[in-house]
Amino acid sequence: MVETLSHLLEFDSAYSKSFKDHLLIGVDEVGRGALAGPVIACAFSWNKKIDKMASDNSSDLLELNLLNDSKQINKLKREDLFKLLVKHGQFGIGYGSVLEIEKFNILNATFLAMKRAYENLMSKIKLKNKEPYLLIDGNKFNPYINSRQSFIVGGDAKSSLIAGASIIAKVYRDELMTRLSLSKKFKKYNWGKNSAYGTESHRKTIKKHGVTPLHRKLFVRKVLGIT
Numbered sequence: 001m002v003e004t005l006s007h008l009l010e011f012d013s014a015y016s017k018s019f020k021d022h023l024l025i026g027v028d029e030v031g032r033g034a035l036a037g038p039v040i041a042c043a044f045s046w047n048k049k050i051d052k053m054a055s056d057n058s059s060d061l062l063e064l065n066l067l068n069d070s071k072q073i074n075k076l077k078r079e080d081l082f083k084l085l086v087k088h089g090q091f092g093i094g095y096g097s098v099l100e101i102e103k104f105n106i107l108n109a110t111f112l113a114m115k116r117a118y119e120n121l122m123s124k125i126k127l128k129n130k131e132p133y134l135l136i137d138g139n140k141f142n143p144y145i146n147s148r149q150s151f152i153v154g155g156d157a158k159s160s161l162i163a164g165a166s167i168i169a170k171v172y173r174d175e176l177m178t179r180l181s182l183s184k185k186f187k188k189y190n191w192g193k194n195s196a197y198g199t200e201s202h203r204k205t206i207k208k209h210g211v212t213p214l215h216r217k218l219f220v221r222k223v224l225g226i227t
Contacts, residue, residue, distance in 0.1 A: 008067060008160035009053055015135065015150070016050045022133035022148065024050065025121065026161025027114050029096075029137070030169045032106055035206070035223065036189070036196035036215040037177055039096040039106065041113035042169035043121040043134075044161055046089045053088075053160070060084050067163045075174070082171040085164045092120025093172055101216050107140070115144040117165075137162045186212060198223055 015024055029041040046053055053061070064084055066077055073081065085091070094116025096109030104112070118134065132147045137155035155162035174195050181191035188209060194202045196214075203224060211220055220226065 008158065008163060009050055011158050012135070012160055013050045015133065019133050019148075021130055023125075023127055023130045024161055025118065025132055025134050026155070026159055026163070026165040027118060027134050027136045027142075028156055028162050028165040028169055029110050029113055030166070030173050031196075032110055033198075034196040034216070035198050035202065035220050036098070036191065036212065037173070037180070038098060039101065039110050039113050040169050040173040040176070041094045041096070041110065041117040042091055042165040042172070043094070043114070043117040044085065044089055044091045044165040044168060045121065045125070046161070046164075048088070050160075060088065064088075064160075067160055067167070071166075071170075072157070073167070078167050078171055081167050085168055089164060090121060090125055091165070091168050092117045092122070092124065093169070094118070094120060098214055098216055102218055106216075106219070111142045111144050114142055117169075118145055118147070135159050135162055137166065180214065186214065 012024055023045060025043050025045045027043045029039055031039040094113040096113035100112060101109040134147055134149035136142055136149055136151045138151050139153050141151055152158060156166040177195045178192040180186050189205050211217055
């Protein structure tokens with residue numbers, strides 16, 4: 001497992017060496033394929049330089065060897081990694097609301113969430129003499145962010161920064177959907193278990209009880225053929 005983080009840091013290190021006067025920031029999102037709730041993005045940066053992270057032999061770094069695409073890690077391990085990422089890095093969270101998803105489409109709502117996550121992070125850190133350089137998971141340039149950026153397909157399995165952003169966004173959104181599911185209005189949809197994705201039980205509940213204000217109605221209609 002030690003090779004996993006080393007590999008991810010090596011990927012980031014190549015960018016760090018090419019852009020020495022820049023602060024590398026990983027950006028990723030979760031919730032694009034959900035039937036309800038917002039899309040959540042995270043922008044993440046390590047507190048230490050990439051090379052210093054790679055040479056660190058602390059017990060925390062050994063735990064971070066499990067860092068990977070959040071979808072490949074179970075819930076308990078994601079939550080453990082979340083604590084370590086918060087300890088050793090800084091992050092910003094951004095939302096793309098259900099209303100924005102319906103109005104602008106999921107791609108543009110995702111871009112907006114990423115922009116807000118980036119701006120949230122930038123409000124917390126001091127760049128000194130550096131400029132931000134974003135590593136964004138995906139295959140499309142984000143037109144809403146006016147900073148240098150590279151889009152990286154499968155980036156959450158290649159870059160420690162994007163993997164960190166992926167895990168933080170996933171834990172944050174899962175907790176949000178769990179809190180929403182405690183409401184009487186939404187309890188029957190079991191978002192605490194399915195995070196509002198299109199599981200069989202969630203689809204059956206929608207067909208039986210209809211959609212809520214937090215459901216993405218256009219997407220639900222497309223997936224289930226109902227209003």
